[in-house]
Amino acid sequence: MWGSADASFGGGGGGGFLTSQGYDSPQTGDKQSKGRRSQNIMPATCKQLLDCTEETFKVEGMEAHVVTLVGLVRAVETSTTKISMHIEDQTGTIECVNYVGTDGDTSSEPTMLAEGTYGRVVGALRSMKNQKYVIIFKSAPVTDLNEVTCHILEVIQTRMKLKKLKESDAQKPAIGGTDNSFSNSMLAGGLGPTGTGDAGGGNAGGAGNIAGFTANQNLVHRIICSAREESGMHKDQIIAAVKNKVNQKELMEILDFLSNEGHVFSTVDDDHFKSTDSQYM
Amino acid sequence: MSEQHTSPHRARVNGAFLHQYHGKPVCLLGTIIRADGGGTSFQVKASDGNQINVRLRSPISEPLSGLVEVYGIGQGKNLVVAESFTSFPDTLGNNFEMNTYNEAVKLLHSVEGSHNPWIPTS
Numbered sequence: 001m002w003g004s005a006d007a008s009f010g011g012g013g014g015g016g017f018l019t020s021q022g023y024d025s026p027q028t029g030d031k032q033s034k035g036r037r038s039q040n041i042m043p044a045t046c047k048q049l050l051d052c053t054e055e056t057f058k059v060e061g062m063e064a065h066v067v068t069l070v071g072l073v074r075a076v077e078t079s080t081t082k083i084s085m086h087i088e089d090q091t092g093t094i095e096c097v098n099y100v101g102t103d104g105d106t107s108s109e110p111t112m113l114a115e116g117t118y119g120r121v122v123g124a125l126r127s128m129k130n131q132k133y134v135i136i137f138k139s140a141p142v143t144d145l146n147e148v149t150c151h152i153l154e155v156i157q158t159r160m161k162l163k164k165l166k167e168s169d170a171q172k173p174a175i176g177g178t179d180n181s182f183s184n185s186m187l188a189g190g191l192g193p194t195g196t197g198d199a200g201g202g203n204a205g206g207a208g209n210i211a212g213f214t215a216n217q218n219l220v221h222r223i224i225c226s227a228r229e230e231s232g233m234h235k236d237q238i239i240a241a242v243k244n245k246v247n248q249k250e251l252m253e254i255l256d257f258l259s260n261e262g263h264v265f266s267t268v269d270d271d272h273f274k275s276t277d278s279q280y281m
Numbered sequence: 282m283s284e285q286h287t288s289p290h291r292a293r294v295n296g297a298f299l300h301q302y303h304g305k306p307v308c309l310l311g312t313i314i315r316a317d318g319g320g321t322s323f324q325v326k327a328s329d330g331n332q333i334n335v336r337l338r339s340p341i342s343e344p345l346s347g348l349v350e351v352y353g354i355g356q357g358k359n360l361v362v363a364e365s366f367t368s369f370p371d372t373l374g375n376n377f378e379m380n381t382y383n384e385a386v387k388l389l390h391s392v393e394g395s396h397n398p399w400i401p402t403s
Contacts, residue, residue, distance in 0.1 A: 045398040047290060072367060074288075090291040090308045090352070091399060116367060145348070145369060145377040149385045152293070152399060156392055 296331020
């Protein structure tokens, strides 16, 4: 049941936060930049939220307007105007509230969670008189305890990944401009008609030529390395990027080869590929 | 906002990490092996298979089985003095992957503090 909730928030489980926006700098000419409102959901712990001193919650410099917590529901209070739940995730306890009845729309009311059970809350961090609380957008009981394990790992993974992204961006100020856009445009710029891809986008992927590969194998490998999205790169994107240079049949053979040799792996489905050598892991 | 609820920052542990948190707040997930001592203690198998004794501050009367998560103070390498615990129904616990959880616990102890919001810093 939580799966459907994930879908409605546009983030597939843990990784969704990276796909929605480039990293922490204003974007130009990007459809998604309007409003500057981040669409990402950041997995967090209570302590991270309670310790937050700035107005917006940030992890490694990335703003998170929407956070998700998984923890024990400690105390539930309902009144005519609001529902309040205290969520404890072993790092601390934070109050999560939902103001009800303001628009007469009962469909937006959060699912009530039972005290002493695990629940997940998606919401936004607010503070009042120096006291932090979370406005609930959505709450749901944890129906599979593996979700707790998953959340523990997501919190760590998010933080480490953002740190790595920040570091790699700092190291490569020269290509910062293209970095904000998605892999498509990176490829368009980097792997021009010459197709050798020695400069620009090719190197941005962090993988050089690998000895023993044919030129085309190296080309495909570099393209997959340059994918920055959580789910890697779709086959169609790869096909588009190698058009005129590698025919589809050969590309399939190359993908099979790279998979068998352990250089790439499929991600969300059989058509998405990601590199094991990518720096954007 | 209503009254402030506070709770200590507990370290999620398995059996092997418990001794590092002597006298400190811990959170231990495991399966019940048996309850004894008139409801004042029980034994759990931690995620790494170690057998841990749990001593309760106040006796319980209901029978326990399956997955439990114990919140308390670590005492040595195989005792937790519990402040409270949560017992999970079978519907939640039946397909719980204990090995995965154990690997997660091991991982979160291997990540340095500044990138790890789970482990208390002190």
